[in-house]
Amino acid sequence: MTAAEPARRHLVSTLERVAQGDRAALREVYELTSAKLYGICLHILGEQALAEDVLQEVYIHVWQGAGRFDPARASPITWLCMIARNRAIDWRRSSHRYEEALLAARGAAHGTAQTGEWDYGGDDRAGLLRRCMDALEESPRTSIRSAFFEGFTYSELAAHVDVPLATMKSWVRRGLAQLRRCIDNG
Incomplete structure (x- = not known):
């Protein structure tokens, strides 16, 4: 077992709770991942206010789509990073x-x-x-x-x-x- 495995398992179980409608779990996912996802949004968009807006969209998407996360296909942080990247790129493309x-x-x-x-x-x-x-x-x-x-x-x-x-x-x-x-x- 790698050192990152317990954190990965914790994030997977927290996303499973989000999929069941647990708002506290969404808050925990936010606390665990928002700095990294904000960094991705900021890197792509280049403006703090825009990155913050897109980050909010990311967590709305997570709230609505956590049930589609499959830990057999991707790590939870990879899945979340792809959502942030894609949302930021989508925003930039529409601007x-x-x-x-x-x-x-x-x-x-x-x-x-x-x-x-x-x-x-x-x-x-x-x-x-x-x-x-x-x-x-x-x-x-x-x-x-x-x-x-x-x-x-x-x-x-x-x-x-x-x-x-x-x-x-x-x-x-x-x-x-x-x-x-x-x-x-x-």
Whole structure:
């Protein structure tokens, strides 16, 4: 048994209680997970007030959908993180910021985007990731950032930068291979 297993089992049983309509259990799930889920929302949305609003939607979804959680398919924290990620991405896609980000990606694909520093966090691994990302060519770097850090699908990116889907997938695949080599060589 791993050290995390008791916490996992506790969260699973608490979600089961939420599925049965136990409000105290929902409050406990919130207390156990809100900091992590808020961080996900804030990272995707970039604004505290928006992240707080989306976080509220996340827990409404948890309240309404806890009965669909299957611990055989995913850990409870993975399930909750996916809900937070998807809600934040859905919100962002429905806002004008989505179009602005895609326009920036289009500009990068055509060599007209301004390069900027992205925030991957503050530890040594984040610095290594930043250096490795910065070493990539513009198209793979922008594609990877948009797909993995901003949640766009390959199809969306390909359509908005006006390249074939296969080209977008190649940019990402080659970029990820270069990233892996760079990180492995640290």
